[in-house]
Amino acid sequence: MVKQSITFLCLFLLSSIVCFNAERAKIHETKILSKKIFLKFKNEKFDEGFELFKDRCLIEDVEINKLKTTIKTQWVDIIKKSYGDSISLELTKEEEIGNSFIRYTYLHKFKKTVLVWVIVFYKPEDTWKVHALSYSGNLEPLYKLKKK
Numbered sequence: 001m002v003k004q005s006i007t008f009l010c011l012f013l014l015s016s017i018v019c020f021n022a023e024r025a026k027i028h029e030t031k032i033l034s035k036k037i038f039l040k041f042k043n044e045k046f047d048e049g050f051e052l053f054k055d056r057c058l059i060e061d062v063e064i065n066k067l068k069t070t071i072k073t074q075w076v077d078i079i080k081k082s083y084g085d086s087i088s089l090e091l092t093k094e095e096e097i098g099n100s101f102i103r104y105t106y107l108h109k110f111k112k113t114v115l116v117w118v119i120v121f122y123k124p125e126d127t128w129k130v131h132a133l134s135y136s137g138n139l140e141p142l143y144k145l146k147k148k
Contacts (some may be wrong), residue, residue, distance in 0.1 A: 027102060030121045030128045034104045035091070037133075038117050042086050042108060046072055057130045058122060067133065084111030092142055099123065101131070105142065113137065 033053060040049030050068055057064065086108065093105035100123050108115040115135055122131035 026128060027096075030102055031091075031094070031104065034106070034119045034121075035089070037119065038089050038106050038108065041071075041117065042089055044075065044086075046075075053130045056128070058124075059130065059132070071135070079110075079115065083113050083115065086110055089117075102128070107142075108135075114139065116142065 033056075037049045037052050040046070040052065046068055050064060054064070059067075088109045090107045090109065091104060092107050093103070095103045095105075097103075102121045104119050106117040108117055115137060116139065117135045118133070119130060120132040121128045123129070
């Protein structure tokens with residue numbers, strides 16, 4: 001009886017580890033996807049960037065098209081002129097809320113300043129979907145509070 005209990009416990013622990021690793025692999029896929037999207041954006045290939053997640057998106061097509069148009073317009077009118085040449089991307093924050101939300105924050109470095117890109121993934125059931133995508137020049141949320 002003890003031998004069977006130990007065998008059952010070992011099998012249970014092994015299956016738990018396998019399930020945990022499978023979920024971590026799915027989460028890692030969201031990280032890879034976010035980096036691919038923002039690398040496209042960095043290289044001004046916005047349509048290609050949006051295409052990467054159009055089948056995994058919870059944002060309405062109308063809203064996506066508005067965001068795409070806004071980004072393209074602001075890129076030409078403001079960002080290219082005021083920010084200077086694009087230099088690099090840096091993942092600065094990775095946050096999770098329970099088992100349902102993941103948020104990645106990237107710094108897009110330019111010669112004169114930075115842009116902050118944020119993408120949020122939501123898992124309503126079994127598949128991670130893009131829930132929100134935004135950008136701004138506000139760095140305040142990225143500073144960590146230091147205790148004195």
